[in-house]
Amino acid sequence: MNYKKPAFLIVIGTVVVCVLTAVCFLTNPKSTNLYVEIESDAQIVTIKSENVSYEVTSEAAINYVLEFLGDIKVSRNPISKNRSEDREKSNAITIQYGNTNVSYYFSKDCSTVWVDDEVKPSLTKRVHNSEIVIQFFASRIESPVANVGGIDETENITTEAIADLKEKYPQYFNLDATEGLAVYAWQLAADSYSCVLVSGKNRTDSWYDIWNLPATTIDEMREIVKYYNLEESDVSTSEIPNPISSYFHEINEDSISKFREKFWLSY
Numbered sequence: 001m002n003y004k005k006p007a008f009l010i011v012i013g014t015v016v017v018c019v020l021t022a023v024c025f026l027t028n029p030k031s032t033n034l035y036v037e038i039e040s041d042a043q044i045v046t047i048k049s050e051n052v053s054y055e056v057t058s059e060a061a062i063n064y065v066l067e068f069l070g071d072i073k074v075s076r077n078p079i080s081k082n083r084s085e086d087r088e089k090s091n092a093i094t095i096q097y098g099n100t101n102v103s104y105y106f107s108k109d110c111s112t113v114w115v116d117d118e119v120k121p122s123l124t125k126r127v128h129n130s131e132i133v134i135q136f137f138a139s140r141i142e143s144p145v146a147n148v149g150g151i152d153e154t155e156n157i158t159t160e161a162i163a164d165l166k167e168k169y170p171q172y173f174n175l176d177a178t179e180g181l182a183v184y185a186w187q188l189a190a191d192s193y194s195c196v197l198v199s200g201k202n203r204t205d206s207w208y209d210i211w212n213l214p215a216t217t218i219d220e221m222r223e224i225v226k227y228y229n230l231e232e233s234d235v236s237t238s239e240i241p242n243p244i245s246s247y248f249h250e251i252n253e254d255s256i257s258k259f260r261e262k263f264w265l266s267y
Contacts (some may be wrong), residue, residue: 034072044096049137078123110134175199180234186242195221
């Protein structure tokens with residue numbers, strides 16, 4: 001029955017083609033990492049957003065920014081063939097390597113990015129996890145005195161502002177508080193705290209994960225914690241360093257106690 005062999009060979013050939021095609025798709029993902037490491041050591045990082053910019057020079061801060069850039073996923077294919085330097089630059093991270101600057105320019109909504117290495121600007125690509133970029137710029141560039149509906153940090157936020165807080169920080173109103181809550185804070189300026197909240201008073205998230213949570217003022221966080229109707233003993237409060245903050249101070253028992261006293265002052 002040799003006349004059946006060609007059909008059998010066609011089936012085998014089709015299977016082989018399908019397998020090779022699948023392998024090609026597996027090795028050619030739709031997204032890739034944004035950051036490509038450069039051999040020279042970074043010396044200065046400049047962060048700019050909403051017309052506010054500052055430099056960080058500490059090794060910890062620079063490593064943090066590089067790690068953050070490494071977590072950004074972008075489309076493998078560009079969304080346009082435009083290489084103009086006049087493209088959107090609403091949010092930017094510039095890394096200085098010796099005499100060379102490499103700038104990562106994000107759109108206002110952080111959905112696109114292009115890179116200028118002072119040699120040949122890259123094409124614009126789509127950011128696939130733009131939410132972490134939005135959080136990065138929001139928590140690093142945020143003014144030391146943030147407002148909720150026009151209410152200054154130094155004022156007592158009433159229960160009427162809870163709706164505003166839920167809209168601004170929805171992730172902080174759905175935490176499992178059965179094992180308490182943990183408040184972490186850092187200073188953006190002397191006695192001006194940024195706070196984040198996690199579930200479980202003994203939870204030990206990595207600092208990298210904590211730094212990427214949306215930051216609130218101390219008064220905002222106090223009102224959020226009140227929402228859970230917990231006893232003071234069920235909420236741990238700690239001060240931690242933030243390498244991206246331009247304000248540096250020694251964290252010790254006195255500074256931690258000072259933060260705790262301020263946080264619980266009107267709880």
